[in-house]
Amino acid sequence: MNTEASNRVVHWQRTRRLMIWHMIIWFIFSYLVHWFAKDLNAVKFMDFPLGFYMASQGSLVAFVVQLFIFSWQQHKIDVECGMAETE
């Protein structure tokens, strides 16, 4: 297998793994925490009941931060595997 082809294989493996990690984080903040909103409300966070906070703000912050990190991570993978665009 020549380097280009093996680079492609590694690139896609790492891309797929990154995708799975981000889907797990996404699942936690989209569904898991809100499933337990009632229990979380017993906890106070910045004076908010935590269950309310997560649905009105916490999950949203997590998504925004997650996407900037994802964008940086995926670009790193592209560069390291020689798959990035030439600019």
Add this chain to the structure above:
Amino acid sequence: MAMFRMQGSFIDNLPKIYGYYTGGFLLFVGLMALAEKMGVKEDTIGLLFVGFTIFIYALIGWLSRTMQLDAYYVAGRQVPTVFNGMATAADWMSGASFVAMAGGIYLGGHPYLAFVVGWTGGYVLVAVLMAPYLRKFGCYTVPDFIGTRYGGNAARLAAVVVLVVASFTYVTAQINATGTIASRALLVPFEVGIWFGLAGILLCSMLGGMRAVTWTQVAQYIVLIIAYLVPVIWMSNKQGFGVIPQFVYGDAVLRIAELEQLHQVGVLLPTEKVAGLGALVTKHNAPGDSFVANWRFATLVACMMIGTASLPHILMRYFTTPSVRAARASVAWSLFFIFLLYFTAPALATFTKLQMLDPNLATSVIGKSLAEVNAHVWVQKWAAVGGLKVIDSNGDGIVQVNEFFMNADIVVLATPEIAGLPYVISGLVAAGGMAAAMSTADGLLLAIANALSHDLYYKMIDPKADVKRRLIVARVLLVVIGAAAALVASLRLTGILGAVAWAFCFAMSGLFFPLVLGIWWKRATAAGAIAGMLGGLGAGSWYLYMVYAGGMAPWWGMDHLRFGMVGAAVSLVLIVVVSLLTPAPDKATQDMVDEVRIPKGETILGSSH
């Protein structure tokens, strides 16, 4: 004007141009405030706000006119990351986000926060699963991807059908919203307001296609975000919650819980029904504690998220970036700009509720005497147009929580008046709502017209058509579809939020799995994709009909807002099973998928195709 001709320098000068624009807009707001002080009538101020902003959008649309294919379809693929983020945010945030969401949270409490979570988290799916790959593909429209990846006109046509059903449902709701706001601001009947709104929308999109829509959407984002944030920050300052109220309103949430005890929210139920209006019967922060309640929250979140990642007018915004990397970063910026509004909406709902419930505040209405409540100017004004109604059901002369009925959609529009802010803020909010509805309607109309002109007309009916003919067909379709949508909107079949949720469910039923698996699963075949699109759309529509009109009991509490769950599940099963039953795609198709997965290299489709 010269700057618009020289594209290169125009792109370089964007921060400066929009900086001046923002300054000019703030100056305009200041002038209006001054005019109000000098005694200019409220109606005139509202009219100037809406009229002036629409004029500016139309001007941008005219300056961005073009006769080039890639400028018309994908804005020349040179929209910088951050600006595309703003344009997507405006494209995304519709009348439902701007006008209806905070009101929904106000009346519905915690279960309604599912919209807030769903309409933001969907972008994770867009960034991780779709946008960069579709950008690498180099398509003009979403059916363009389906048609090329799976091959054959049948797959392309099926994608066009799903796109039209979902986007048309969505756009009627937006034109309805523009009509509502235009009619109030310009003092014309609703039926006239609709056509006026449509004219504004077409002026923005017709001459310059995607390029014009992009630059007007950036301008519209700036107006709508200022219009949403200013009243909330002003109001919270008045109540002593500081300059960034979004982080510190936890106390207000707790205070509301006390007041709900006092006013017996959820205990006192309305004894009469008022069409279109509702009384406050749900507690602000009361998440469900049953499996069905949690499941309903989760399925609403899922429908809004998966729908986000399937809506063509959003996906096509990422076709306009200069590179794959820029498309990815642009999704992050889009979500950031959307986040600014979405994390404010629950704060707005909370502050407004506090204003209404807290007996220590002069603005409160619940628990006050009927005479005091009716003395509020905003109560008289909104009661006159049917936005609220006070009925003293038990005849004790006091307004209880179950005797004050309001339309959720007026919460955002009426908040400045409830809080006693000057009228100039109300004018600003009207302009913001107009910007939100117009920008989304623009994107949707363009998505439909482009799919019909590029995929149906050029790719299937007349592949020999020259550029000029293709662009004329695209524009004629834009006008025809806009007019059809305005006609349907004038019938007022559904509310804004309901129609929007349906659009998401239609899109996810038909498009999500064929798009995702087209990139992530090489084995997906044309037959599988067609079965997935049509089967999913069919199953979803059937379930919607049965639950909404057919009298069927919803499965596990999945009502008509969540029919996409059924459609998407059927779509997934069909595309997997049928793909495995049919021969694997040929080598060329598999190589194409490999090529889509890496950023470097040429796009699959040429820059003009």
